[in-house]
Amino acid sequence: MSVPTVAADPSVHAPLPVLGRDVTVPLVTGGEVTYAALDYAASAPALQRVWDDVAAYAPYYGSVHRGAGYLSQLSTDLFENARRTVAEFLDCRTGDQVVFTRSTTDSLNLLAAALPDGCEVFVFETEHHASLLPWRDARVTCLDAPRSPRQAVETLERALTDRDPHGPALVCVTGASNVTGELWPVRELAAAAHAHGARIVLDAAQLAPHHAVSVTGLDVDWVAFSGHKLYAPFGSGVLAGRADWLREAEPYLAGGGASRKVTRREDGGVDVEWHDGAARHEAGSPNVIGAYSIASACKALTEAGFEALAAREERLVRVVREGLADVPEVRFLSLFGDDAPRVGVLSFVVEGWNSSHFAAALSAEYGIGVRDGLFCAHPLVRTLLGGDARAQGECGAPEAGPGEKSLNAIRVSFGAGTPDEHVERFVRAVRELVRDGARWSYRTVDGRCVPDTSA
Helix, strand or coil, X not given: CCCCCCCCCCCCCCCCCECCCCCEXXXXXXXXXXXXXXXXXXXXXXXXXXXXXXXXXXXXXXCCCCCCCHHHHHHHHHHHHHHXXXXXXXXXXCCCEEEEECCHHHHHHHHHHCCCCCCEEEEECCCCHHHHCCCCCCEEEEECCCCCHHXXXXXXXXXXXXXXXXXXXXXXXXXXXXXXXXXXXXXXXXXXXXXCCCEEEEECCCCCCCCCCCHHHHCCCEEEEEHHXXXXXXXXXXXXXXXXXXXXXXXXXXXCCCEEEEXXXXXXXXXXXXXXXXXXXXXXXXXXXXXXXXXXXXXXXXXXXXXXXXXXXXXXXXXXXXXXXXXXXXXXXXXXXXXXXXXXXXXXXXXXXXXXXXXXXXXXXXXXXXXXXXXXXXXXXXXXXXXXXXXXXXXXXXXXXCCCCCCCEEEEECCCCCCHHHHHHHHHHHHHHHHHCCCCCXXXXXXXXEECCCC
């Protein structure tokens, strides 16, 4: 079976320009090739437009908030306008707050720190660790992995029915799985949560780069996402949503910017009046460039049109699935079934191959970057691979040497900046490796499978 290609379609635009699209990397077998970045689910390359916007602002860099100088005023306007842009991008409600953080992980830890006393948290075992682990000071109910969207809603409804209906409760759910790419029934889960007096936070780290996210339309209470998955540089994130729990909580960090007034007491201590807006949880000098880059990415994706971006991505998913359909050694991982709607994220295992060995061969012999391991979603990957969801494991670390079986998987992921050729090269490479084996010898060094260059 020949490798399918993406047919020209005037209604589906070309990939968006991203940094690194012309980078070449050496092959262990000799020569160089243009790098195929197919690990978007971990970190997407920055859009060229975002980088250009940041570069244009850089000469005007100035301290934000309360600075009297022109550059300080400009930087403050830039920072606050970025907040408004993100609110529009997320279709936030009147009164919602947009807090800039470091990442999705940081956003959800912030929300965890703001939970009211006695709050019970409900989370599926299918979550990324960023949304599975922050709730350490709450009573947590971890729900089994559902096998259909309907089962997800029914499982949540049963769990919420058994809780104390008078105490606060929070449901945390992903919008799109970072392992399978499958879309979750967020609107239906939100309705179930609210019907039982609970609130819901959406982990949109994998959803926001691929589909429009409407806080209002989905009726979620909060949404969290990261800049580095949204085609912006590392180090920035967002928590957006209802203000009351955030306003009533102690500041996430204590320091300048979070405080409105500080006075000295006669006993030598200090009294603090904290801000009650987003600044309450943004102590310290903010990451203005990070906030601005997120806003720039939001604008670029909105202008490109999510409908067209999603249509092209769906075609690339079909190229992968159809191109490997007649390779029985390749098994894709799925909760809801092969035909379930998904973003450009696919995980699989290859019979007879250790996942780290296979990923290393893709990189060293074909210049293709994918991810292998448990993808910081250990319980989910264990469940999908038929192992014990409670078993221990390390993100990306192989448990066996080349050629030996491991309870890890391989993930290929792509998005708005992925050229057709990169996906087609990936399909050819998988077929060749399965058919012919690796052309080079590999060994495990410091927990990673790498080409053996000792010979």
